[in-house]
Amino acid sequence: MADVPMDVASEALLPVRGGSRLLQRPSGRERRRARVNRLARVVAGLAAIITIAPLLAIIGYVVARGLPTLTMQFLQNPAANPDDPGALNAIAGSLQMVPLALVFSGSLGLLAGIYLAEFARPAVAQAFGFIVDVLLGVPSIIAGLLVYSTLVAAVGSSAFAGSVALAVVMFPVVVRTTEEVLRLVPGSLREASLALGIPVWRTVLSVVLRTARAGILTALMLAFARGFGETAPLLFTARGSDALNVGDLGSTMSALPLFVYQNSRLPSKFFVSEAWSAAIVLLAIVLLINVVVRGRSINARVD
Amino acid sequence: MIPVMDGPAAGAAAGPTGALRLEGVHAFYRSFRAVRDVSLSVRPRAVTAFIGPSGCGKSTLLRTINRMHETIEGGRVEGRITVDDVDIYRKGIEATRVRRMVGMVFQKPNPFPSMTIFDNVASGVRLGGVNRRHDLELVVEHSLRRAALWDEVKDKLREPGTSLSGGQQQRLCIARAIATEPEILLLDEPCSALDPISTQRIEELLRALRTDYTIIIVTHNLQQAGRVSDETAFFTMGEDRAGYLVEFAATERLFTSPTQRLTAEYVEGRFG
Numbered sequence: 001m002a003d004v005p006m007d008v009a010s011e012a013l014l015p016v017r018g019g020s021r022l023l024q025r026p027s028g029r030e031r032r033r034a035r036v037n038r039l040a041r042v043v044a045g046l047a048a049i050i051t052i053a054p055l056l057a058i059i060g061y062v063v064a065r066g067l068p069t070l071t072m073q074f075l076q077n078p079a080a081n082p083d084d085p086g087a088l089n090a091i092a093g094s095l096q097m098v099p100l101a102l103v104f105s106g107s108l109g110l111l112a113g114i115y116l117a118e119f120a121r122p123a124v125a126q127a128f129g130f131i132v133d134v135l136l137g138v139p140s141i142i143a144g145l146l147v148y149s150t151l152v153a154a155v156g157s158s159a160f161a162g163s164v165a166l167a168v169v170m171f172p173v174v175v176r177t178t179e180e181v182l183r184l185v186p187g188s189l190r191e192a193s194l195a196l197g198i199p200v201w202r203t204v205l206s207v208v209l210r211t212a213r214a215g216i217l218t219a220l221m222l223a224f225a226r227g228f229g230e231t232a233p234l235l236f237t238a239r240g241s242d243a244l245n246v247g248d249l250g251s252t253m254s255a256l257p258l259f260v261y262q263n264s265r266l267p268s269k270f271f272v273s274e275a276w277s278a279a280i281v282l283l284a285i286v287l288l289i290n291v292v293v294r295g296r297s298i299n300a301r302v303d
Numbered sequence: 304m305i306p307v308m309d310g311p312a313a314g315a316a317a318g319p320t321g322a323l324r325l326e327g328v329h330a331f332y333r334s335f336r337a338v339r340d341v342s343l344s345v346r347p348r349a350v351t352a353f354i355g356p357s358g359c360g361k362s363t364l365l366r367t368i369n370r371m372h373e374t375i376e377g378g379r380v381e382g383r384i385t386v387d388d389v390d391i392y393r394k395g396i397e398a399t400r401v402r403r404m405v406g407m408v409f410q411k412p413n414p415f416p417s418m419t420i421f422d423n424v425a426s427g428v429r430l431g432g433v434n435r436r437h438d439l440e441l442v443v444e445h446s447l448r449r450a451a452l453w454d455e456v457k458d459k460l461r462e463p464g465t466s467l468s469g470g471q472q473q474r475l476c477i478a479r480a481i482a483t484e485p486e487i488l489l490l491d492e493p494c495s496a497l498d499p500i501s502t503q504r505i506e507e508l509l510r511a512l513r514t515d516y517t518i519i520i521v522t523h524n525l526q527q528a529g530r531v532s533d534e535t536a537f538f539t540m541g542e543d544r545a546g547y548l549v550e551f552a553a554t555e556r557l558f559t560s561p562t563q564r565l566t567a568e569y570v571e572g573r574f575g
Contacts, residue, residue, distance in 0.1 A: 122376075186413075188409060188411060188413040189415060189416075191371065191374070191409065191413070192409065192413040192414075192415070192476070192479075193415075193426070194371065194402065195369060195371055195402055195406070195407040195480075196402065196403070196406075196427035196430075196479065196480070196483060197399040197400065197401075197403030197404075197427060197430065197483060198399070198426070198427065198430050199399050199430075202430065207415055207417075207426075210415075210417040211415065211416055211417045213417070
């Protein structure tokens with residue numbers, strides 16, 4: 001019968017003579033092991049719950065605090081609007097500076113990642129990789145200071161300087177992720193391509209990058225999310241601006257994180273509440289990108 | 304009796320024949336010598352098998368023939384290898400050009416996963432400047448037919464190459480390799496990852512292809528060497544761990560009456 005339970009079946013199969021050792025009562029040792037096992041499971045489970053608690057708390061708290069002022073006017077008016085100030089200046093600023101920063105860091109970072117994964121000797125790749133890791137760990141305010149002391153000192157505060165500062169922060173993310181996804185492309189594909197008489201540069205373009213394109217897109221999206229959430233690089237560079245600035249990269253410009261920071265310091269309940277509303281928008285966009293990337297990365301692996 | 308093929312001189316007059324000659328070839332990985340002093344003349348338009356125990360350098364030697372050995376860090380070749388009497392390591396000869404004339408099929412089928420069946424076959428040809436849709440279609444169909452795969456894939460050319468079975472993937476790789484119209488085809492243990500039926504199909508294919516290509520197959524499988532090859536080269540490893548050529552002869556002769564003790568022991572299964 002197909003439905004015979006496992007234990008019955010095995011009893012039928014194994015001849016049990018008098019006292020099979022398998023049927024003896026569990027020893028004290030075995031019982032203690034079972035208890036410890038249960039306890040460890042519970043503790044590990046609790047730890048897992050605790051790790052996701054902060055995320056849920058952040059989302060819940062931010063939404064609760066920011067929802068009242070999250071209106072259509074909030075999304076449609078710049079902060080400079082005297083009747084009904086909103087955050088359009090910040091939303092528009094983020095959507096200009098971050099893509100521009102992605103153009104800078106993405107183009108340069110992709111090339112650097114390709115160099116590290118495909119062309120550098122192992123020792124060089126390791127040394128460069130280490131430097132990139134250090135760069136990845138540099139506090140983002142230092143990136144802001146760097147751009148402040150060079151670009152801003154020369155030409156003044158501007159959205160362009162803000163983009164450059166963001167690019168400095170995003171660059172190592174692109175390099176590292178690109179390098180990693182390119183290393184996942186099996187060497188056998190490079191060999192197959194080279195053996196067809198396809199030159200190295202073309203092998204990299206039409207075989208390696210093409211195979212890893214999903215991963216490359218992931219690298220760019222992760223960098224975008226990173227830049228989107230950064231405040232510190234913009235503090236001394238783009239500075240922020242209450243007026244809506246579209247297209248004037250030579251002037252100051254706001255961004256969502258900057259808006260949150262600056263509004264939260266204003267002596268008005270309304271403006272502080274607007275900071276929370278901006279935080280909702282920021283959180284939603286960054287989480288969305290992260291969810292899309294993580295969801296993709298399951299399919300993004302190279303087979 | 305089939306008459307013995309014409310010598311390389313006669314062939315040269317009639318255009319390329321895929322005549323391959325190795326003269327005193329050594330292959331190195333940095334300072335380590337993996338292949339020592341191999342000289343042999345491969346019969347054009349025939350199947351030659353390279354056999355020998357693991358580590359005897361037969362794959363390394365194979366990779367010197369299409370200049371793939373140098374793609375490995377520290378890979379270096381000494382000696383002379385000529386294809387239709389032209390030294391492929393001569394200064395000024397691009398490795399890519401050699402590789403288009405000497406195709407290669409690897410141990411594990413390696414179609415490009417990001418490309419369709421069609422694009423896989425067309426990948427090498429596109430580089431040669433063939434980009435007109437119609438021309439590509441002709442090349443792809445011809446190559447797939449030659450690789451005995453056309454009937455199985457003609458209705459799904461737009462599907463990824465990796466959607467095929469292992470044996471089909473390997474024939475796809477053969478189609479991809481012959482699409483660039485090489486003179487010589489190198490196969491590095493092409494059946495070791497395949498089941499017996501797929502193996503048999505590849506072997507039949509090799510017998511059919513040898514009228515157009517000079518084929519060299521590295522194999523661990525002595526029966527396979529016996530079944531598909533016209534000539535066999537037996538390699539083994541010396542005390543310095545460098546592989547060297549022990550005996551090179553018509554396959555039947557090598558298997559039935561080897562002149563070297565080592566060959567006899569190997570084909571009788573006493574070592575390796």
